Amino acid sequence: MTTIVNYRAKEERDDFEVIQSKITANALFNFMREYSYLEKAILNMAICPRYYPEDISYLNLKYNSKDLTEWYIPMTCFCDIPLHQISYHAEGNSILLNDKGYGKFSIAFHKEFGIRKGIQPIHYLNTSSAQVEELTAALNILINKDSDYSEDSDILMNFIFEYIRMIKPYTGKMKRRDRDNNVIEIKKNFQDEHEWRYIPKLNPRELPLMLIEEEEIRAEEINKIYTDSILQTRDGVLKFDVEDIRYIFVDTLQNRNRLIQFIRGKRKGRRLSSQEKDILISKIMVYDELKEDW
Template sequence: MPRYYAEYVSYLKLKSGDRPINRFIIPMTCFCDIKLHQIAFHAEGNDKYNGYGKFAIIMKKEWGVRQGFQPIHYVTSGSLLQKQFTKSFNLYLEAIDNDTTNQLLDDIADILLEQIRFMKPLFGEMPKGDELISNKNFTDEKEWRFVPDIPDKVARIFYIDPLDGIETSRKAIETANDAIALVKPARLPFQVSDVKYIFVDSEDDAVDLTKFIMKLKGNKRIILF
């Protein structure tokens, strides 16, 4: 189920008037395309990074492709790509501020907004719970992302901090997450045959999970959300 998640975009140097844009808050579900020999680091972490935990469901990549997953585009701060993107996006924000937008600019902005939903810096800040991890190497995650295609009148496709004001507060985002949970097009259905591996922490966990799966053995078709 997609959740609204804050992406810090200071590396893009976007601004509306004299206000820098700090975050885009985007509904998404994220997966990592991690090689098996690298799993231990991502599960356990190290002295600087706590890791994601020792339980995981590994899906077949072809399932993600069918669902419309997209690998993240990692952007180097200061690169020509970043500078051109920043210039284009800021020109559109300036047109909004001056009320001089037109259909062509709106169409170009749609392309830029779609790109920003699948962009991350090589290094940056990552919120995790109540803490903010600094200088995180995002390329380690090899992230693939699902961003639901939902009408804006059903659920917001993004929020911009600070332009959307109080709507970007933690409480407001929690409310938005409760709402998007009810939006059927935002869900990611899968069948048991789409699962490649299941990782657990201990042998006891494996035994318990095996018993649970065996109870479901008689079901010819199990669809999960």
């Protein structure tokens, strides 16, 4: 099932024009919960996607005669929420002890960079709509079909499987870890996240484009073997340059100083010139200070 989709490389386009938004941010923010993730991204000047679980119970799918309620998609998530509205996304809901948000550490990229790299705003679905009903019918046929496909049906199937990696219900459930690191489910209005996704260009001969089989999901949950393998693929990671970055967020002044020292002393990973290091440092902002003026 996970190797059906044909791999077709997508080239970056140089002939597009990005029109500046008047409502959403003109940056794509990738938030992180831990400082170490930020250092790792800057060390390699790249972000490595990971396989994330998606609750799909709203689609009412059957696979091998069993209810299919979850699949894992390799991705990196971004949002284009304006700065003055970003606190809920970063910190979560303080009333709900289990909603910790996505973290105060972030790299924000120019939206033009994201569009050039194929990062895509996702499609939020009303689960009561006719579109969801028809999508359910089409998917139940495709994921359980054993016969050979014609070239035309291959094209249609590729489109559908690309599409379903870019959808989410308007409201629904998601897995999170609570303050004791236990996996829990919380309810969310997903459209509030303004989510964009980077889906890596994986060749199915290297890694699955989605995890659906129980054995694959179990292996990923226990050992992260598929996520760890993305680094070994040819085009899996999202590479960036200094000029692609608009902001870097850290939570406190202490971690700002720590990150400055890390950048200045950077010897491993992707090499940067002294000028590039200075430019990178100039982009660092302290979340807790900015929040006072929002």
